[in-house]
Amino acid sequence: MIKALLFLLQLAFIFILSEAKSSGLQPQAAKSFNISYLQSATSCSYTVVITTSCSSPRYTRDQISISFGDAYGNQVYAPRLDDPSSRAFERCSSDTFQIYGPCAYQICYVYLYRTGPDGWKPESVKIYGYNTRAVTFTYNTYIPSDIWYGFNLCQNASSSHQLSSWKWFMYVIIGLLFLVL
Template sequence: MFQINETELVRGSGSCNYKIDIKTSCSSPEHTTDTIDIIIGDANGNQIISSPDPSMRGSSLKRCTTNPFDLVQANCIGKICSMFFVRFGTDGWIPESATLYNDGYPPITFNFNYLIPFGVPSGIYNCNK
C-alpha cells in the first residue's frame, strides 16, 4: 500500500482520511509505467485532486491486482459520487473498479472496465443534488 501525498482542494474544509481500493483489470497491460491522478468529488461540486507518491507511480498498476491507496489528511467533502482518473504515459491502463471509503458514508464502488485515455479526466459522475 502506498500513500497519496499530494492533494489539492478545490472546495471543502476540515481534515479527513479516505481510502481507495483500485482494481486493475485483467485486460490491462501486464505492467505499466503510466502514472495516474485521481479526482473524487461530491454533489456540491467539491473535489479533491490527488497524485500517488512519485516514487511509487506505475509500480502498483499491474493487471489483475487490487491496490489500496490512502489519502490522508485531505480536506473533507460530502458523500463521494464522482471519480475520475487522468492517465499519463504510453503503456495504457484499464481499471476494473475503484471502491472509495469516506468516514461517515457507506463505501461506494465505481466500475470502469475501459482504457483510460491519455491526459484527460475520464470517469464516472453519479451525483444528484
C-alpha cells in the same frame, strides 16, 4: 377491468426493464472538469481501492492521478498514485491508497487521469470515507491519455429519491395485480 390491469402490468415491466438498462453506466471524458476548484483543507482520510483489470497490460509506467468528490463541491485530489517501485497497477491486482482531503458527504463522482506510453485498464475504483457509504465505480475500460475520465453521478443524486419512489410505486402496482388476478 382485466385488460386495464394487464396494460398496467405491461407498463410496469417496461419501466423496470428501461431502468435496468440505464443503470449500466459507462465512464466518460470530463471535458469541463477543472482541478483548480479544489479546496486546500486536508482534514479527512479516504481509503481508495483500485483494481486493475486482468486484460490490462502486465504493468504500467504511466502516471495515474485521481479526483473524487460530492455534490456540494468538496473535491479530493491525489496527483500521482503510481509508483513503479511499488509495482502499483499491475494486471489482476488491487492497490489500496490512503488519501487525505476535504471532508465530503456522499461521494458521487470520480475521475482518473493517465499520461504515459503504456496504457492501463482499471476494473473498478472503490472509495471509503468517514462521512460516506462505500461507493464503487466500475470502469472495465482503458483510460484515454491526457484527459480526466470517469463518472459524475452528482446530478442524479437529488433525483434518486424520485426514482426509488417510482420503483416502489411500480412494485405496489405489480403486487396489486397479482392479488386481483
